[in-house]
Amino acid sequence: MQRQQLSTSEVPVRREHLAPAVYVNSDHAAVQAFAREVAAGLSPGATDVDRAVALYYRVRDDIRYDPYSIRPEPRAFHASTVLAERAAFCIPKAILLAAAARVLGIPSAIGLADVKNHLTTPKLRALMGSDVFIHHGYTVLHLDGRWVKATPAFNIELCRKFGVLPLEFDGRRDSLMHAYDARQQRHMEYLRDHGRFADFPFERVMEDFRRAYPRLMAGEAAAGRFEQETPIVP
Secondary structure, three states, rough: OOHHHHHOOOOOOOOOHHHOOOOOOOOHHHHHHHHHHHHHHHOOOOOOHHHHHHHHHHHHOOOOEOOOOOOOOHHHOOOOHHHHHHHHHHHHHHHHHHHHHHHOOOOOEEEEEEEEEEEOOOOHHHOOOEEEEEEEEEEEEEEEEEEEEEOOOOOOOHHHOOOOOOOOOOOOOOOOOOOOOOOEOOOOEEEEEEEOOOOOOHHHHHHHHHHHHHHHOOOHHHHHHHHHOOOOOO
16 A cells, blocks of 8 residues: 555544543543643644644654564553653554543544555564564544544654654644655555554554564564664654
8 A cells, every 4th residue: 555545534533532541541640731731832822733733743752762662561552651751662652642632622543554664674674574564553633624644753853863754744634654765765655554543452453463573572672772773663
């Protein structure tokens, strides 16, 4: 599936898109304080789009991207844990953005897609046994009457250091992984969209991870540090 084929078809906003959930724990005090602090920095006439964009950049840049932080334990995927640890990979960062949006009354969901990483490093390929990354996580926000995809994965300092194009978000167009990097090398290719979920489907994703990446899920990621490699995983 090519990037432009990822559907942005409309689905109804349901109660669960605004309600606190197990992983999208928008009722947690730290998550609420984070969202309200971001909103407080905006002008009095700020719209939901303005608030969503501000949240996106705070999550993108304040939470360091770390693909080796994958842990097969439920707590690691709580939005409140992401705030406490200040480092996470794509799925927990997407969960935090979804939770913070709900605090401000913006409907949200978690999106999952499989992507092919054309720039996977040899070490990471050996660890994962593949250059296909299943269940890459992004956030889906309901703004101005439609669902919009937002991907707050790579923080800006990381992008500048390694020549990765930062993902921008204006609240109106989908923010998806770049097909090419800053040197015009092919980077990410979207293969399959699994749809959107009101809360993170932990058991399903962990089962698929264990089957697809047995070495990674056995804890071997701890032997290598992210800072030693180009940050090109989702």
